[in-house]
Amino acid sequence: xxxxxxxxxxxxxxxxxxxxxxxxxLSDHERGFVALLSQLSTCPDLTxxxxxxxxxxxAAQGDDHVILVAEDTSAPERRILATGCLFVxxxxxxxxxxxxxxxxVVVDAAARGRGLGLxxxxxxxxxxxxxxxYKVILDCTPELRAYYAKCGFVEKGVQMAVxx
Numbered sequence: 688x689x690x691x692x693x694x695x696x697x698x699x700x701x702x703x704x705x706x707x708x709x710x711x712x713l714s715d716h717e718r719g720f721v722a723l724l725s726q727l728s729t730c731p732d733l734t735x736x737x738x739x740x741x742x743x744x745x746a747a748q749g750d751d752h753v754i755l756v757a758e759d760t761s762a763p764e765r766r767i768l769a770t771g772c773l774f775v776x777x778x779x780x781x782x783x784x785x786x787x788x789x790x791x792v793v794v795d796a797a798a799r800g801r802g803l804g805l806x807x808x809x810x811x812x813x814x815x816x817x818x819x820x821y822k823v824i825l826d827c828t829p830e831l832r833a834y835y836a837k838c839g840f841v842e843k844g845v846q847m848a849v850x851x
Contacts, residue, residue: 705759705760705761705762706757706758706759706760706768706801706803706806707757707758707760708755708756708757708758708806708807708810709755709756709758710753710754710755710756711742711745711754711755711756711770713738713739713742715756715767716733716735716738716739716742717735718758718764718765718766718767719764719766719767720756720767720770721733721738723767723768723769723770723793723795724770724791724793726793726795726796727791727792727793750775750814750818751774751775751777752772752773752774752775753772753773753811753814754770754771754772754773754791755770755771755772755773755807755810755811756769756770757769757770757794757798757803757806757807759798766795767795768794768795768798768803769792769793769794769795769798769803769804769806769807770791770792770793770807771789771790771791771792771793771804771807771808771811772789772790772791772792772811773787773788773789773790773811773814773815773823774787774788774790775787775788775815775818775820776788781821784819784820784821785815785818785819785820785821786820786821786822786823786824787811787812787814787815787818787820787822787823787824788823788824788825789808789811789812789815789823789824789825790825792804792807792808792825794807804834805837805838808835808838809838809839811823812838812839823840824843825840826846
């Protein structure tokens with residue numbers, strides 16, 4: 688039996704859902720991807736050339752660096768409404784195991800409350816599981832604990848950082 692994800696069903700026109708979850712494409716620079724990231728953290732605009740260079744660097748990492756976007760296929764400009772990233776860390780621990788790191792999850796302020804972030808995060812977790820990761824981790828603010836609990840995450844440990 689074949690199962691169809693909501694995202695692939697929407698892409699195939701099998702539902703009325705205009706939101707399509709897919710991997711980042713080079714053309715997403717023109718669909719507001721960088722502006723969306725600026726709603727999460729400092730993210731100066733990138734020229735098309737700078738975006739293309741970084742896109743190529745990340746694409747070269749293959750399935751070890753996956754950026755998903757939620758595209759509104761009903762809008763003429765097909766804006767990017769949400770995004771999230773999965774980075775797969777290859778380890779010596781656990782017999783050469785892998786850990787998935789979820790990063791840079793953001794939903795456009797005007798599109799929040801529609802479950803887009805949940806769909807992105809769940810799909811990233813699914814990709815990590817399929818890649819053989821033994822765990823998926825993320826860092827978040829205390830205010831987002833309940834949100835990520837809805838995504839299946841449990842609080843574990845303490846995050847610490849050094850910023851430059």
